[in-house]
Amino acid sequence: MPRSLHARAARHLEHHRTDRIGWLRASVLGAxxxxxxxxxLVLGVAAANGxxxxVMVAGFAGLVAGxxxxxxxxxxxxxSQADSEQAALELERSELAEDDAGERHELAAIYVTRGLDRELARQVADQLMAHDALGAHARDELGITEALAARPLQAxxxxAASFAVGAALPLAVAAAVPHAYLASVVSVTSLVFLAALGGVAARVGGAKVSTGAMRVTFWGALAMALTAGVGALFGTAI
Incomplete structure (x- = not known):
C-alpha cells in the first residue's frame, strides 16, 4: 500500500472510539x-440530624464499601463475558481443525450477506483464513475483536479507582464546609461534578455533550433528593 494510503488509513482509525469503550464505560460508571x-449518603445522614x-464516617465507609x-x-x-468468549473461541478452534472447508464456506457466506459477490467472498475468506483463520472467524463470525475483548482486571x-475518585469529591466538600451549610453546598457541587462528568464522558465517546451532562445530572439529583428525604423522615421519627 502506498505511503499516502497508509497515512490516510491511520488518520481514519484515529477518529474511531471503539477501543475506548471498555475502560470508558467502567470509569464513567464508577465515578x-x-x-x-x-x-x-452524606445528605441522608445530614438530613437525619447526624x-x-x-457524616464523615458514613461517607468514608461508603467510599471503601462502594x-x-x-x-x-x-x-x-x-x-463471565471473558469465559464465554474463550469458550466460543475454543469451539471455533475445534471446528476449524475438524472441518476447514466448511468453515471457509461459512466465512464466505458471511461476506456474501455483507454485500460481496460469491467469488470475491470466497477469495477474501481464503486469504483471511490463510493469514489467521481463528482471528477471522472470531472477528467476523463471533464479533470478538482485540479492542472490544473482555478484560476483567482492567475493568x-x-x-474501583474511578468510584473512589468520584466519592472523594463530595467528601472533600463535606469536610471543608461548616456543618450548617453542608447539605446545600454538597448538593450543588455534586450536581456540578456530575454535569462535568457527563459532559466529558459524552465528549470522549463522541456523543452530544449537553445531553450527556443533563442525563447524568437529572438522575443524580433524583437520587440525592430521595436519600435526603429518607434521612429527614427517619431523623424526624427517631
Whole structure:
C-alpha cells in the first residue's frame, strides 16, 4: 500500500472510539456511582440530624464499601463475558481443525450477506483464513475483536479507582464546609461534578455533550433528593 494510503488509513482509525469503550464505560460508571452514592449518603445522614463526624464516617465507609463492591461486581461480570468468549473461541478452534472447508464456506457466506459477490467472498475468506483463520472467524463470525475483548482486571481496577475518585469529591466538600451549610453546598457541587462528568464522558465517546451532562445530572439529583428525604423522615421519627 502506498505511503499516502497508509497515512490516510491511520488518520481514519484515529477518529474511531471503539477501543475506548471498555475502560470508558467502567470509569464513567464508577465515578458517577461514587459521586451519587457518597453525596446521597452524606445528605441522608445530614438530613437525619447526624453530626459532622457521623457524616464523615458514613461517607468514608461508603467510599471503601462502594469501591470494593464496584470492583467485585465489575470483575465477576466481565470475567463471565471473558469465559464465554474463550469458550466460543475454543469451539471455533475445534471446528476449524475438524472441518476447514466448511468453515471457509461459512466465512464466505458471511461476506456474501455483507454485500460481496460469491467469488470475491470466497477469495477474501481464503486469504483471511490463510493469514489467521481463528482471528477471522472470531472477528467476523463471533464479533470478538482485540479492542472490544473482555478484560476483567482492567475493568475491576477502573471501576474501583474511578468510584473512589468520584466519592472523594463530595467528601472533600463535606469536610471543608461548616456543618450548617453542608447539605446545600454538597448538593450543588455534586450536581456540578456530575454535569462535568457527563459532559466529558459524552465528549470522549463522541456523543452530544449537553445531553450527556443533563442525563447524568437529572438522575443524580433524583437520587440525592430521595436519600435526603429518607434521612429527614427517619431523623424526624427517631
Amino acid at each position: 458517577n456511582d461514587g459521586i451519587v452514592s457518597t453525596a446521597s 453530626t459532622h463526624a457521623s 469501591a470494593m463492591s464496584m470492583a467485585a461486581g465489575e470483575y465477576v461480570s466481565v470475567r 475491576a481496577f477502573a471501576s
